[in-house]
Amino acid sequence: MPEFRQNMVSKEWVIIAPERAKRPDQFIQKKEKGNPLSSHRKDCPFCPGNESMTPPPVFTIERNGSWSLRVVPNKFAALQSHLTTERKHEGRFLKADGFGMAEVIVESPFHSRTIATMDLEEVRNTVLTYRERYLALSEVDRLDLITIFRNYGEKAGTSLEHPHSQIIATPIVPPHVRNSLYQSQLACDTFGDCIYCGMMEEELHQKVRVVKETERFLVLCPFASRSPFEIRIYPKTHHSSFATVSDRELDDLASVLQDTLKRLSIGLNDPDYNYIIRSTPIKDGEVKYHHWYLVIVPKLTTPAGFEIGTGIYINTTPPEQCAEFLRGVQTG
């Protein structure tokens, strides 16, 4: 029987439709392994030796005298740092110059690695750099929201194979973000506590959607997953801003992020995915009603007209089944 499920924060609905059911293992990607990527490519702007193909780095981590991670301004940035934030009217329309900052984190010198196959130290450097750049961009005047994300594979919107993440900082907090913050604020005003903390308590009680629990993090397939194998990684300690993440949490996050992406990669034969860190807007900082988290969205299905029209996603595979499948993947 199909059912509607409500996302308790955004209040958007999904339809879990097992009548059209796909079992989790039907999402195993059919792509051939083919030749593994070479670990170095002459024409890759992110490979060692090609540093002149990118703008100079704003942050670097070195190991044995050469870089092991670089952060560079995005050469093809959608936003630029020399513009104004002034709103302008064009007749009845409203616009503003595209002020903002866009950076690329080159996570490893090795072209062929991914988060799932890197040294754990490289993953740790990556999440450490997320915090480093989050803090640095938080100091930039006129920026309001910092979005850290990773696009992996063509279906996830990237054509560059070399392992990298991105950061885009905008002078605008869009309704898409504000609406969820408003709802979680309303819930907090009503019930007195963080809706995410309450949700985690419930998930630990019900257990069926939990993929993994560590000392500091909880990994789960959310109740109202919009698509198969949506995964969220929540810190167990309440903090709303990613700026507050501690060294110990970063250590644990590196392990748990790698473990989760390994499960996805081994279980479904290396699917494309996006992940995003959702933090409060910079100036909101630490608040009682939001809880930062990382969301992973594998690109396994195609939203169609109904989803575009209503925002209601039809998901053919219950998150309980996806969590069970992911728990069963052997990563070692």
Add this chain to the structure above:
Amino acid sequence: MPEFRQNMVSKEWVIIAPERAKRPDQFIQKKEKGNPLSSHRKDCPFCPGNESMTPPPVFTIERNGSWSLRVVPNKFAALQSHLTTERKHEGRFLKADGFGMAEVIVESPFHSRTIATMDLEEVRNTVLTYRERYLALSEVDRLDLITIFRNYGEKAGTSLEHPHSQIIATPIVPPHVRNSLYQSQLACDTFGDCIYCGMMEEELHQKVRVVKETERFLVLCPFASRSPFEIRIYPKTHHSSFATVSDRELDDLASVLQDTLKRLSIGLNDPDYNYIIRSTPIKDGEVKYHHWYLVIVPKLTTPAGFEIGTGIYINTTPPEQCAEFLRGVQTG
């Protein structure tokens, strides 16, 4: 220079980023024409002779003793009509049975046709049927929102080639729809008129985003287009519910819809697309603050982590360029 543009109804922002520019003609699809589709396929559930592969029709249009259009309940419906709408708590989570109705409109007996290549009469039958089924489903108790949409091609989420549209009627108006209605209501409370009527006036004044104007419809690429070649078709007379569309409007809509999709198909070599009719919820009916329209979203780009995280779409091709390109396509 990149710029932010605000959707005046949803208040969401887009980034028009010409630094990453793609010219309109770079979106011409590379797919080979190959063998044209045959006009009949033995294994297609929508081809004549295979009527037993679908549930019995709820509406039919005949011509010369055989059907030229059929509406059938969706055999793989995401929602079902025998369920309840009662909300249920599962711990802290909220859910409801998947009550609703889902229908498929088989628009032509010919497997190989599309809206762009059909007889105009078939397109007219299709939009006439949209109204017919809209009115019929409006009478069904407990339904609140009727969404009419068409998924064309694999990238748009359909695997069935045979020309068809879909209707899904839900007992829920989701926030995605409510938020825009609330904003247009607020604008109407503030300025006293329909924000869409005002926008059309402005577009006719600026002219740069207009693709075509007919007696009863205006076709344009919206100011804050989220992706290249987004197109909207607005009736010039103010009505908020698709239920009110007149016979004359339907005649004109058939021509203008076919003309628009021809421009897209000829200009960009038959790209995949979704289109959706956005009407008020059933019980809201005719109101001053909403204006029904049809939106066409060609599947030419891939939303990535930034879009998922912020709802801010990066669009590399200004709608002014897309409108100019579409105006220049020879359809005759």
